[in-house]
Amino acid sequence: METRAPEGTDSPPATLAPARTGVPTLAADAAATPIAAAVTTPAAGATATDAVDAEGGGRVRGVAGARRAGGEEPAIAVLGVRHHGPGSARAVRAELERLRPDVVLIEGPPEADALVPLAADPEMRPPVALLAHVPGDPSKAAFWPFAVFSPEWQAIAYAVEAGVEVRFCDLPAAHTLALDADPVLRDPIGELAEAAGYDDPERWWEDLVEHRGETGTLDVVAEAMTAVREGHVADGTEALREAYMRSVLRKAVRDGHRNIAVVCGAWHLPALTELPPAARDERLLRGLPKVKVAMTWVPWTHGRLAAAGGYGAGVASPGWYDHLFASPRRPIERWLTRAAHVLREEGLPVSSAHVIEAVRLAVSLAALRGRPLAGLSEVTEAARAVLCEGDDLAVELIGRRMVVGERLGHVPDSTPMVPLQRHLREEQRRVRLKPEALSREHDLDLRKPLDLERSRLLHRLGMLGVPWGTTRQARGKGTFRESWTLEWRPEFDVALIEAAAWGTTVEGAASARARDLSASPHLNELTALVERCLLAHLPDALPRVLRAIEDRAALDSEVRHLMAALPALVRAHRYGDVRGTEGLGPIAESLLARICAGLSPALTGLDDDSAREMLALIDGVHGAVALMETDRWLPTLAGIAGRAGLPGLVEGRVVRILFDAGALPEGDDVATRMARAMSPGNPPARAASWMEGFLSGGGLLLVHDARLLATVDGWLTGLSPEAFVDVLPLLRRTFGAFAPPERRMIGDRVRSGPVAPDPETAAYDDDLAAGAVRTVLEILGKA
Structure with missing residues (x-):
């Protein structure tokens, strides 16, 4: 995807991530072609052919701001500009109002000529961008952004207000998107700033143009740019672009225009004032590769105009420049x-x-x-x-x-759009969610019809690869709450164009996309897809996805795949009552039964990495089972807890789950299990792994159970120096996962003395306890 050096840009498309292979980055040329003006007047007695010789070449001559005094020869004014400059924009507007041309040529894709009248629509509010894309292959796309303070936008605004024809004169997008354009490496503005003794090109340009804005400054910059370019021979894409600009200029003369203004990047100004024979340019342009393109206007943002965002022709401070233009x-x-x-x-x-x-x-x-x-x-x-x-x-x-x-532009409803884009705009109005460049948080209560519709729209767009909203941790508890962060980005329009192949409405396209994704061979992806379909309320797609799950589950004998798939399916089942969907309990019960049957064999012969992966899967299944009405899971874990050959990490975690659930076998004691796992007969590394698995649920257990803390402390103090060094990474990972207050309390308990009380000296003092007992009984109403 590309971003064209905007309005009257002086450089090839700049890359906007993700970049299209072969598309150049706008380096210097874009930053380098500030406002310069050279207005040309043919010499006395010259003819139109003298000024612009269609066959033999010629020179566009004159002084900036001059007008032809009489005769039939065309007057041609070339206004060299820098993109996105308030002083530049004001100077161009003033110069056009003085010159009153009968046609304005602007550096940009000629395919956009028919879209110029939309600039007069009151609903067209910059920043906006021209978007060119290849139908059927939206990954090939380019943007030409415009802000209100862009000189080219002011040229368009002047022309539509004055009823003057506008033609874009850059190399057509049909060729640009078919070419592997070469990068531009020079920075003329940097060279001029350095010559003037400035170490900051932006500051030099502001002092010279943006903070002054006098017309005469434009002539000075034009002369300076001509001097910088002296001896430069254009080649590659640059040569093609300038040849096409000259061909459009010649055509304007042949069409009878007598007062022509050209707005282009100042870097190109010398190439348009020196016109070689037309035949030379025609030979250069003959046989260029070409693709079919579609063109439209799309909203843009100030953030995307910023150079820091990766836009090569961008400026450091678009908000500041907008202010300078609006508040002279x-x-x-x-x-x-x-x-x-x-x-x-x-x-x-x-x-x-x-x-x-x-x-x-x-x-x-x-x-x-x-x-x-x-x-x-x-x-x-x-x-x-x-x-x-x-x-x-x-x-x-x-x-x-x-x-x-944080400004986001707006295009009128009459702008050419694919049906999916138009339907999304209608949906945004219906649910009262306005696209904004500013990141905003929205808390939704799914019990409210409007919030439920908003949630469904955002989930459907996510299915289509348009992540307008991203979910975050909801405030409060309950499955009826959702929290979103919404931020509209210009590249979403390209994603919508790409998604238009799935349907003409958001719901229809999302359903078609979900049905296509149901062909995935991975069971966990399919169960996650069920959850997404439920959240997006896509009843047309859900039956196919469920059939795909049943087919894959019947064929998939890998327990890990089943364990990875279960949590998403159970979460989807949990949302059933809130979202009015049928329960998915039978499928989840079937998966759990197969997991319980195959878990014990799956725990055999695991290395450290496999054991850690299995630990995450066990935790995921345990969390899912908590949402199900079943008695299968805990007995399965109890059956494998004492099995020989279990990895220490897995055994410790299973014991902790059983202990927390009060499901340890009768007569079994967790302190005894821990002591046995940490006995000298076990390698220190296995003991450390067991402890990591057991304590991964949190460290408060050690704070409140003195026997467990004493066991851990005794094991640690009994390690040899070599063994302690070996297990230290595991210990750091275990205790580092505890919350800071937990670590602090454990440290206080250890520092306070013996971590386990002596049974012979730990007798209770009944007299001291009597007051507390009476208070508790009064609270309970039993005093």
Whole structure:
């Protein structure tokens, strides 16, 4: 999957994980082509052919901002831009309003020309992105993101408002997705910043353009970019893209346009002002590989515009840039006021006086550093020192909420969508769940119809590979509660396009996907699938999945597979009453019967890794049995507890389960069993494994049972130094799993003296106990 260096981008698609093999990463070129403007005017007496010679080549000439004085020759203005820059966006908009072109060419996929009118829809709210994908193979997809502060978006907005034709002029997506594009390695902006004595290209660009925005600056950057590119010979994908841009420019002239504006990455500006013979470009473009593509608009997020998210053409602070574009007047005061509001929402005390002092500090820092306007570094330092009082967590909160931002764009309903996308939008409205870029927590009560429908929608999307919601530990107890964390990500639209092959509605597609997954040969996957079908309420898919389980269970003789499958099936059965589904008890009972019959042989000849795996399976089955009405399990464990040849880990765990359940055979004593397991006749490693298995249920047992603690303490103190070193890793793993309070109490008991009381000196003092006894009897009403 790719992310195209957005609006009028100057670079090939940037990789958005997961990357498509062969798609280039947007390195320098994307970060490198800031706003520059070169407006061309043919020399006096020249003809259109002189300006743009379709056969013999030519040069697009002129001074930035100039207009043709008269005649029939076309005036061509090439505006070189950097993606996602507020100063750049304002300058491009102002230049277009001055030039009033009759056609605007924008770097982007030509397949999107028909989608431009949607930009005029009031429901279209950036950030948004053009999405190109190959029908039938959605893994081949590319995005071209746009923010409101993107120069290319402002060019589109100007054109649709003025009724001017817009054409995208980059290499078509049909070729881009078929090519193994090569990466771009140069960073022209970094080179210019270094030449200017800056160690931070972003800061240099902000000082030069974003914090100034004068039109004349664009000419300076254009000249600088031309100088940086001097001697550079384009090749590979870059050469193809620039050849196609020139061909679109020539076609615009042939179609009779006389006032043409081109908005492209500044890196490409010299390639469009020098026009070689058309035949050369035609030869270069002839025979390119091609695939069929579909194009649409999709919502985007500020987080996905951030360079930190892996987007090569991204900016470090999209939220900050959005603020600069929306608040050209008094941006520092407005920013720090918003920061104070964010902190107050989190319960942090921030007054108006804090804001005033923070503004003064930011302005002073900018003056000391010789900057035309306080930048992000200055306002962040001011916020840290004054608003946050040095608290880094509060600064991180401002960064997450404001510097990067949490805005999610929106596309109108008239946007081309696959039926599944459109149905999901309807479902989101029906259950009143709004997709947001901000991660939000939702606690659902499944006894309420609306919450139950929300749960089913989220589970169905999970079945389709669209994890809009992720489950977390529910607050409170009860199977009727679910807790979710919801966060919408732009790549979910691609996942929906891919899932559209399963059906036109969310429920129908999820059911078809579940039926397809029922072909899995693994029993544990099938039982987990039953649980997912119940949670998603997919009654059409459930019968096939249950038949598949019966078929696999009848053929699968491996006890481990049955043990791995049982817990999910029992959990699914537990949800039956709440979700109105039929019980799955008979299937679970059948699996448990086969597990009990085959458990003892399955415990023979286990190595350490196999024993640890079996321990997890036994715990899983034991937890599942607690939800079933059965008396099979504990007698099975009692029957194998004393069997010779059991791994120490498994034997210790089985004894602990029986002890906790009060199911040890009559006359059997857990302290005696522990003493026997830790006797000198057993190897120290086996004794340590037995203890690990026994104590894996928690350490409070040692706190409250002095005999067990004495046994463990006596065994440890009786080990030789060599044996102690050998078992130390096992001991650390055992005691390290205890909660800190448990470890502390065990240590206190050991430090307090003999861990087992002397029976001859431990007599009770009846007089001291009498008061406590009377109090307990009064509480029980028996005094």
